Amino acid sequence: MINAGRWLGVAGLGLLAGLVGTLAMALLLVVARTWLGVSPPPEALPDRFAPTLDIDTFFGLFGRFGGYNGLKQFGVRSGLLGVVAVGSLVGIAYALIVDGARSRPRGRWDLDRRGASFVLVSALVLWVTSLAVLWPVLDANYRGLPPTAARIVSIITLLAAYTLYGAVLVSAYRFLMRPAAAAVPRSSRVGAVGRRAVVLGAAGAALAAPAYGLLRRLYDRATFGYDGRTYSGPDIQPIAPNDRFYTVTKNVVDPNVTTALWRLEVGGLVDEPRAYTYDELSALPATDQETTLMCISNQIGSGLFSNAAWRGVPMRDLLAASGPRDGAVEVLLHAADGFTDTFAFDKAMEPTTMVVYEMNGEPLSPHHGYPARVVVPGLFGEKNVKWLTRIEVVDHDAKGFYEQQGWGPNFEIPTRSDIFGPRWARAGGTDAFAEPFSVGTTATIRGRAFAGDRGVERVEFSADDGETWREAKIDYRPSALTWAFWSADWTPTEPGEYRIVSRATDETGAPQSADRRGIVPQGASGYHRVVARVEGS
Ligand SMILES: Nc1nc2c(c(=O)[nH]1)N[C@H]1C(S)=C(S)[C@@H](COP(=O)(O)O)O[C@H]1N2
Ligand SMILES: [Mo]
Secondary structure (H helix, E strand, O other): OOOOOHHHHHHHHHHHHHHHHHHHHHHHHHHHHHHHHHOOHOOOOHHHHHOOHHHHHHHHHHHHHHHHHHHHHHHHHHHHHOOOHHHHHHHHHHHHHHHHHOOOEEOHHOEHHHHOOOOOHHHHHHHHHHHHHHHEEEOOOOOOOOOOHHHHHHHHHHHHHHHHHHHHHHHHHHHHHHOOOOOOHHHHHHHOOOOOHHHHHHHHHHHHHHHHHHHHHHHOOOOOOOOOOOOOOOOOOOEEEOOOEOOOOOOOOOOOOOOOOOEEEEEEEEEOOOOEEEHHHHHHHOOEEEEEEEEEOOOOOOOEEEEEEEEEEEHHHHHHHHHHHOOOEEEEEEEEOOOEEEHHHHHHHOOOOOOEEEOOOEEEOHHHHHOEEEEOOOHHHHOOOEEEEEEEEOOOOOOOOHHOOOOOOOOOOEEEEEEEOOOEEEEEEEEEOOOOEOOOOOOOEEEEEEEEOOOOEEEEEEEEEOOOEEOEEEEEEOOOOOOEEEEEEOOOOOOOEEEEHHHEOOOOOOEEEOOEEEEOOOEEOOOOEEEEEEOOO
16 A cells, blocks of 8 residues: 555655765765775766866866866765765665565564665675776875775775665664554654654764864865966066975875875886885985976966976886886886876986975975875976876886876977066967067066976077067076076067067977967977067157
8 A cells, every 4th residue: 555655754764864874974984085095986986087088078078167176076066966865865765675564574683684685785786886986096095005005995995884874774764763662652653753863863963063074174175276276477486486386186185195104116017016115215315306397288378387406216216126127118107196197117217207205395295296206307297296106117008197088199398488577468368468568668578498308408589470589598597307597688669569479499409399289189389479569658
């Protein structure tokens, strides 16, 4: 006999029990994220699928959700909703199954067997599905465990989370439906269930409060404010202060590695795999090296682009200590956030390719890869893997996080130059100086040039959109691995509109390409043009 009122009541109680179970699970997951570094499914899922998108889809989603940050927020929010939805639905289904079997004999602990099996199977199915779907990202650990240990901890945490969910669901529902004494009239039995529902709701709120508090703490560290932060403007320095160095990350919340858990492993195709602690790494002979980093997504004239003085260990020292075998093709780099990237083994063996732990005399900051990152001169930013946990020597052409989307295949930084002073602004795709120039008054145009690891030989300057060129002065050029700062004095003689342009030549004698190319898939090229308005004096 169908009794819609009863059905709804039971479903409601199942929903309540399911939500309390979900809250208990959420608390466990957020505790595990905070102190153990395990990425919960709402955070792990977007990471799992981002590399599988092609670049056009990826950028298309940026457009729909308000940039990379909007997409990240959407991903996390959908994940949270998904968890609540699954937790609620399983709770409702459980209640209906148990309720449909009130007359069935009960097993141990007075549990309905079919209901208990349903919860057990649901938890197992969730666990196995999570492992299957999330497998490639289970090796992330935001506290710094290297990949294999990280994966084991992720697997155990997920099992614990789903088990806890099932146990709390069953207990909560049993608490709600505890049989009342037979003598109690039906009306007050309903009242008893209502009172217990209130008690259970309060217990749920008690679980929700700390979970929310920890979630808030994670949210306060979230990347919404700093991902894609540029270093630009007329006041930029040859060496960027650490807190202004450009920042790019795939993460919603960056790793906060603890050196107690962190290890740097060297493994794969080597005779002797090793794992270094932070103290062991920083006790090795160190090298200081100034090197400029630039993101592949840096538009011409933009500031995903900074220079710093790094201290660390040449990667080839670490590789040599493990004895790489014949047939090594690439190094596959793994990071605490599950990020991976690769470059040629020969590049890894160049003396300037480093694993660094200091930036401008200070330990790396959490956003720039504490405790250790790769610095690989000549290759785009993404190859400079932050929060490094493992260097794996491989015998094939492996693909990293972004390369899977279709970036590359060439990640060598082409020669380029741009203008940063006086101040200019970008509007409708045109860069124009903010203030007018005056006839007869000498102004100094300042800019930067970069040629990967090939070194900037010279920079030329044109005030007539490239019709005529003259040599710019080099103001800063410490080595071939860094940007150069340049300047040129300009005294306009006629009022009007001028197009100021620069071009660089690298130390091999190759000039910067004038071809305008967008950032996809191998980084932008072309001259930086800034429009100058000259007024009569
Ligand atoms: N582990 C990890 N390393 C990473 C990234 C990341 O998301 N995770 N982003 C890469 C990208 S795309 C760039 S451009 C540089 C940026 O380094 P920065 O933030 O220190 O400037 O880090 C690279 N290394
Ligand atoms: Mo990047």
